[in-house]
Amino acid sequence: MRVDVVTIFPEYLAPLDLSLVGKARAAGTLDLAVHDLRTWTSDVHRTVDDSPYGGGPGMVMRPEPWGQALDALAGPHTRLVVPSPVGAPFTQATAHALAAEQHLIFACGRYEGIDQRVLDHAATRMPVSEISLGDYVLFGGEVAVLVILEAVTRLLPGVLGNADSLAEESHGPAGLLEAPVYTKPAQWRDLSVPDVLRSGDHGRIARWRRDEALLRTARRRPDLLAALPPEAFDKRDRAT
Numbered sequence: 001m002r003v004d005v006v007t008i009f010p011e012y013l014a015p016l017d018l019s020l021v022g023k024a025r026a027a028g029t030l031d032l033a034v035h036d037l038r039t040w041t042s043d044v045h046r047t048v049d050d051s052p053y054g055g056g057p058g059m060v061m062r063p064e065p066w067g068q069a070l071d072a073l074a075g076p077h078t079r080l081v082v083p084s085p086v087g088a089p090f091t092q093a094t095a096h097a098l099a100a101e102q103h104l105i106f107a108c109g110r111y112e113g114i115d116q117r118v119l120d121h122a123a124t125r126m127p128v129s130e131i132s133l134g135d136y137v138l139f140g141g142e143v144a145v146l147v148i149l150e151a152v153t154r155l156l157p158g159v160l161g162n163a164d165s166l167a168e169e170s171h172g173p174a175g176l177l178e179a180p181v182y183t184k185p186a187q188w189r190d191l192s193v194p195d196v197l198r199s200g201d202h203g204r205i206a207r208w209r210r211d212e213a214l215l216r217t218a219r220r221r222p223d224l225l226a227a228l229p230p231e232a233f234d235k236r237d238r239a240t
């Protein structure tokens with residue numbers, strides 16, 4: 001997968017050199033480049049913003065640099081992703097959809113945002129996704145790109161050491177929150193590991209984990225449970 005990130009703060013994306021995302025880049029699984037939007041300015045001050053039409057606080061990112069950046073970077077299989085409070089909620093399903101793309105360009109807005117015409121013009125030549133991490137406002141899109149790219153990269157083939165992790169984790173194929181996890185020691189302070197996990201009975205262990213996932217989801221995210229189709233539950237779940 002090819003990813004281009006355009007920002008006025010390239011150093012904000014330095015964490016993408018680290019850990020599993022960094023390893024995915026070194027392995028060639030993720031071909032990522034970070035670009036300074038000011039590359040596409042032409043004035044001596046490298047200006048990227050101006051006052052908003054209609055008045056109001058703050059500044060708006062000018063369309064010209066963005067237009068030239070997208071002209072330079074977009075190709076026939078590009079999706080433009082714009083992290084924004086006005087975007088569609090980012091979910092694991094969104095991460096899977098983005099992981100299936102050939103080429104992503106992330107546009108990191110700053111100030112009061114990017115001139116709307118940038119997105120409108122881009123939409124005439126590529127799919128555009130405005131994505132929100134949640135109902136809150138950040139200084140800009142860079143931190144959101146770090147989150148989105150981590151969620152997407154871990155879904156790319158070969159990035160996770162054991163792809164089985166994807167099957168059992170929260171928001172996975174079962175649509176539930178994952179069960180609690182434990183490791184050694186069996187006794188820690190006055191707390192013990194559930195006996196079933198030390199029983200060696202894999203059938204019982206699988207059932208326990210399923211039950212715990214259902215209980216945890218019902219208590220913390222009943223909305224997720226309500227969204228599951230009836231066939232997601234086997235007869236024993238219904239009896240639980």
Ligand SMILES: NC(=S)c1ccno1
Binds near residue numbers: 131135137138141144
């Ligand atoms: N909520 C999101 S993703 C955001 C981006 C910029 N500000 O807030």
